[in-house]
Amino acid sequence: MKKSFFAIACALFLGQSMVAQNENVAVLVEDPSQGVLENRFRDNWFLGIEGGVSALNNREGHNVDFKDRIAPDVQLSVGKWFSPKWGVRANLEWFQSKAEYKMNNFSASVDGLLNLTNWWCGYNPTRVYNASLYAGAGVAVRYAKNGAGDWKDVNNNIIVGRVGLLNTFRLSDHWQFLIDLRIIGSDKSLIDYTNNGQSYGGQVLIGFNYNFGKSTWSAPVVPVFVEPENCDALRARLQAADARIADLEAQLKACLERPVQTVVAAPEAPLATIYFPINSYTLNRSDRNVLGAIADIMKSNPNQKYVLTGYADNYTGTDAYNVKLRHNRANSVQKQLVRNGVPASQLEATINNGNLCDLGAKYVALDRCVTINEK
Numbered sequence: 001m002k003k004s005f006f007a008i009a010c011a012l013f014l015g016q017s018m019v020a021q022n023e024n025v026a027v028l029v030e031d032p033s034q035g036v037l038e039n040r041f042r043d044n045w046f047l048g049i050e051g052g053v054s055a056l057n058n059r060e061g062h063n064v065d066f067k068d069r070i071a072p073d074v075q076l077s078v079g080k081w082f083s084p085k086w087g088v089r090a091n092l093e094w095f096q097s098k099a100e101y102k103m104n105n106f107s108a109s110v111d112g113l114l115n116l117t118n119w120w121c122g123y124n125p126t127r128v129y130n131a132s133l134y135a136g137a138g139v140a141v142r143y144a145k146n147g148a149g150d151w152k153d154v155n156n157n158i159i160v161g162r163v164g165l166l167n168t169f170r171l172s173d174h175w176q177f178l179i180d181l182r183i184i185g186s187d188k189s190l191i192d193y194t195n196n197g198q199s200y201g202g203q204v205l206i207g208f209n210y211n212f213g214k215s216t217w218s219a220p221v222v223p224v225f226v227e228p229e230n231c232d233a234l235r236a237r238l239q240a241a242d243a244r245i246a247d248l249e250a251q252l253k254a255c256l257e258r259p260v261q262t263v264v265a266a267p268e269a270p271l272a273t274i275y276f277p278i279n280s281y282t283l284n285r286s287d288r289n290v291l292g293a294i295a296d297i298m299k300s301n302p303n304q305k306y307v308l309t310g311y312a313d314n315y316t317g318t319d320a321y322n323v324k325l326r327h328n329r330a331n332s333v334q335k336q337l338v339r340n341g342v343p344a345s346q347l348e349a350t351i352n353n354g355n356l357c358d359l360g361a362k363y364v365a366l367d368r369c370v371t372i373n374e375k
Contacts, residue, residue: 030219036084036123043214046089048077050180050207054095058189058197069191071096073203075180079113084123084217087113091138095203097191102144105190107160109138125216132166134182142190158188168209173216176209270371271297271306274333278316278368281328283336291333294372295340302346305375308333310351313367319353326351333370348375 054073055066072095079089093107111134117127140158164182171177182203190199272294274287283291298306310330312322330349338344357366 026223026225028221029224031222034220034222036217036219038083039214039217044081044087044211044217045213046077046079046081046176046209046211048075048079048089048178048207048209050075050077050178050205052180052203052205054097054184054201054203056097056184056191056199056201058191058199069098069201071098073205075205075207079111081113081115084118085115087115087132089113089134091136093138097142097199103142103191104144105140105142107138107140109136109160109162111136111162111164113166123217126170128170130168130170132168133164134166135161135163137161140186140190158186158190160184160186160190164203174211176211178205178207178209180205180207268373270373272372273369274329274372275365275369276329278365279325281325281332283332288336291336292340295337295342298337298342298346302343304346306347307373307375308337308347308349309371309373310349311354311356311367311369311371313364314353314355315361315364315367323351323353326353329368329370333372 051072051074053070055069055071057069073093074095075091075093077089077091079087081087089111091107091109091111093105093109095105095107097103097105113132113134115130115132117130117132118124121127138160140160142158162182162184164180167179167181169177169179180203183200184203185198185200187198189197272290274283274290276282298304308330310326310328310333312325312329314322317325327349330351334344334347334349337347355364355367356369356371357363359366
């Protein structure tokens with residue numbers, strides 16, 4: 001009974017597995033269109049440094065020429081994005097103002113940030129340009145030179161408000177280039193030694209942000225069903241390969257069953273063959289030129305022995321005369337090689353009483369020769 005139950009369970013499991021293989025496969029992927037998730041508190045922080053110029057004026061008096069109101073401005077910031085749209089940053093800023101006296105202003109402020117690009121166009125972690133609107137407030141203190149030329153603290157606790165547009169350009173996952181444009185205003189003067197009136201003006205700064213921790217936002221994970229791949233082409237290729245393998249196996253089997261054929265090696269060709277006219281053993285000029293070249297080869301191989309074999313056709317002349325003719329032909333080739341500098345010890349003259357080619361009386365000229373072979 002237990003065995004039967006186990007067999008039924010296995011059959012059901014295998015059946016479900018086979019069905020699952022034929023169904024679409026679900027893959028889990030992030031989908032930014034579903035929104036974004038909150039990151040950990042330690043993620044999405046940034047540090048910024050900016051530098052530029054400011055131009056300030058008073059509502060009451062000291063309407064100085066614009067070129068005389070241009071002064072340097074430096075800001076350090078630390079901030080955090082709580083979502084792709086909303087963030088906050090804290091700033092420490094130094095800027096000068098010019099009027100009756102040159103003044104150094106130091107302020108601490110906090111800004112609220114709204115990423116307009118992610119709000120209007122949707123979050124995109126690889127977008128090159130983002131525009132963020134911000135507004136904030138802080139407290140400033142200032143130091144000015146008095147009539148005696150000494151720096152002194154004057155009229156502290158000035159409240160400063162600001163509204164601006166922060167333009168960021170993505171350089172990498174962690175670095176951004178900044179162009180910061182803003183308008184500022186204060187409840188007391190930032191440029192008048194006597195603190196009369198309120199100040200207002202504009203500031204233009206450029207700089208860099210460094211994003212540390214996780215700089216992107218995770219999206220909800222959703223299942224995506226992937227259509228199963230059509231494997232008909234692969235199946236056809238596999239079947240063709242199987243047929244090719246079967247054909248090669250049949251060819252191999254036929255080759256192994258074929259009777260072994262004895263291969264007779266062809267006789268080694270002579271180094272040279274010198275042909276003679278009928279009833280002659282005299283070398284002509286062409287023969288001597290050939291033997292000169294052969295002599296150079298022999299002299300370059302002093303340890304190699306060579307056999308000179310004289311032949312005469314058996315279709316003309318008597319046997320005794322042909323034996324003598326064979327010797328004379330072999331000896332004439334040997335003497336010529338010795339004249340060309342080949343040591344006699346490298347040469348062995350002999351004869352062969354058979355025909356060299358033995359193709360019949362029509363080709364007897366091929367049997368009247370001396371062959372030169374390596375021994």
